[in-house]
Amino acid sequence: MEDHSVVTTRTSEEAFDTAADIFAGVACEAISRHGQFTVALAGGNTPRGLYQVLASPRWVEAVPWQEAIIFFGDERDVPHDHPESNFRMAEDSLLGKVPIRLENLHAMPADMPDLDSAAGQYEQKIRDLVQPGDNGLPAFDLILLGMGADGHAASLFPDTPALDESHRLVVSQHVPVLGRHRMTFTYPLINAARCVMFLIAGMDKAVPAARVLGDEHSAASLPAGRVRPTHGKLIFVLDPMAASHLPG
Numbered sequence: 001m002e003d004h005s006v007v008t009t010r011t012s013e014e015a016f017d018t019a020a021d022i023f024a025g026v027a028c029e030a031i032s033r034h035g036q037f038t039v040a041l042a043g044g045n046t047p048r049g050l051y052q053v054l055a056s057p058r059w060v061e062a063v064p065w066q067e068a069i070i071f072f073g074d075e076r077d078v079p080h081d082h083p084e085s086n087f088r089m090a091e092d093s094l095l096g097k098v099p100i101r102l103e104n105l106h107a108m109p110a111d112m113p114d115l116d117s118a119a120g121q122y123e124q125k126i127r128d129l130v131q132p133g134d135n136g137l138p139a140f141d142l143i144l145l146g147m148g149a150d151g152h153a154a155s156l157f158p159d160t161p162a163l164d165e166s167h168r169l170v171v172s173q174h175v176p177v178l179g180r181h182r183m184t185f186t187y188p189l190i191n192a193a194r195c196v197m198f199l200i201a202g203m204d205k206a207v208p209a210a211r212v213l214g215d216e217h218s219a220a221s222l223p224a225g226r227v228r229p230t231h232g233k234l235i236f237v238l239d240p241m242a243a244s245h246l247p248g
Ligand code: 6PG
Pocket: 042, 043, 044, 045, 046, 047, 074, 075, 076, 086, 145, 146, 147, 148, 149, 152, 153, 154, 155
């Protein structure tokens, strides 16, 4: 893997602080460069630690939230007030505590009756609001990702059709291992970002993290390993447990 950086920390708390520092730095650079900060938030549990840090008194003014335009990289097929909703997790731990403009907050409509149409509408909103990069695709200033123990990223799960999507930027798919539908960014959109940051924590991620950060063949065997920004930065922040199987 060419242009990427790996930050391993001594504690999980330090991983959240490090990710917060990178998040704030990317936000400030984006706003000074083009007057806005377009960001796609991650779901699951790990990002909660980062969101709580960003909402804390020490950090709450580090990000110019008024200029942030916020999307989600994936979402579960539940209402946004459901306990399993990624939107609700982010709202409870961060978005309800920082001064964002509500018109700049774009929840992912993953519980609509017609999921394909909803995915297409979300994609169009991204195309309308996120400035294009060199390849003409919407280039988020930052896409935040986690990684599952099976090596999935966003809702790009192993052996699912979304892995092969090369045109649509947002799709909805049934994920057999979950028995549920998920809506997700696809590789064309993720890899068009100016910066992608993985925040990975926990012993159950150690083996997949070592594979994703291994040689190209090893990395390509997992969905997270196929995240390769074509022009942007790729940053991995790992806590000591997730980093425990890395060489050296
Ligand atoms: C989701 C997330 C998903 C998450 C991984 C890791 O909807 O669950 O978007 O991709 O990042 O499953 O989840 P944890 O961080 O909770 O281990």
